Amino acid sequence: MNVQDFFLEVEQIVANYLAHDTTGHDLQHIRRVVALSKIIAQKEQADVEYCTLIAWLHDIGDYKLNHGQDKSAEHIAHVLQQYPTLTYSLEQIIEDVQKIGFKGGFNTEEVSLEVKIVRDADRLDAIGAIGVARAFAYGGSKNRAMYTPNENADAPKSAEEYMQRNTSTIQHFYDKLLHLRDGLYTQTAREIATERHRFLEDFLEQFYKEWNYSEL
Numbered sequence: 001m002n003v004q005d006f007f008l009e010v011e012q013i014v015a016n017y018l019a020h021d022t023t024g025h026d027l028q029h030i031r032r033v034v035a036l037s038k039i040i041a042q043k044e045q046a047d048v049e050y051c052t053l054i055a056w057l058h059d060i061g062d063y064k065l066n067h068g069q070d071k072s073a074e075h076i077a078h079v080l081q082q083y084p085t086l087t088y089s090l091e092q093i094i095e096d097v098q099k100i101g102f103k104g105g106f107n108t109e110e111v112s113l114e115v116k117i118v119r120d121a122d123r124l125d126a127i128g129a130i131g132v133a134r135a136f137a138y139g140g141s142k143n144r145a146m147y148t149p150n151e152n153a154d155a156p157k158s159a160e161e162y163m164q165r166n167t168s169t170i171q172h173f174y175d176k177l178l179h180l181r182d183g184l185y186t187q188t189a190r191e192i193a194t195e196r197h198r199f200l201e202d203f204l205e206q207f208y209k210e211w212n213y214s215e216l
Contacts, residue, residue, distance in 0.1 A: 024134030036121035120189035128196030139169035
């Protein structure tokens with residue numbers, strides 16, 4: 001099987017996993033992360049094929065989509081079990097995928113360039129206009145308030161605390177979204193992030209203006 005056909009099959013399997021997602025982690029999100037990963041990998045002279053593979057797989061076992069449990073090992077093994085001649089080891093793929101998620105920014109262990117690239121691509125899709133839309137989609141799926149005035153939530157002190165937070169979507173901007181630009185690894189991603197980060201700041205300014213107007 002050639003590489004193109006392999007990825008088409010993987011895409012279909014991933015689509016089945018995420019067919020009913022309403023949290024902003026749907027197939028279209030995966031496709032955007034794959035596309036960004038390819039662009040960044042090419043410019044950063046990384047292994048484009050490996051970046052593409054872990055980008056396709058990066059969310060199917062995510063704790064946010066599996067009742068708080070990381071099922072990456074189980075789901076990735078299920079997807080790839082029919083490809084015994086795969087160039088990359090299953091154990092390495094699982095380990096790398098588990099290092100991609102944000103987890104409050106506490107996952108600071110040393111990782112390969114390819115993992116850094118897919119992390120960057122995933123984080124880029126969390127900022128800008130689509131990032132804002134995804135944040136509110138996720139918040140709505142978890143019955144979270146759009147905004148709670150005077151919430152004054154302290155920053156999470158661990159990955160576990162971050163993953164268990166149940167604050168408003170606007171608070172999520174301060175917990176995560178506004179920090180993503182400065183945590184990007186590659187120059188290519190940082191360049192893409194400039195406009196998207198500015199959009200977050202402009203959005204918050206407009207949001208507060210409209211919210212305060214409604215309270216007059």
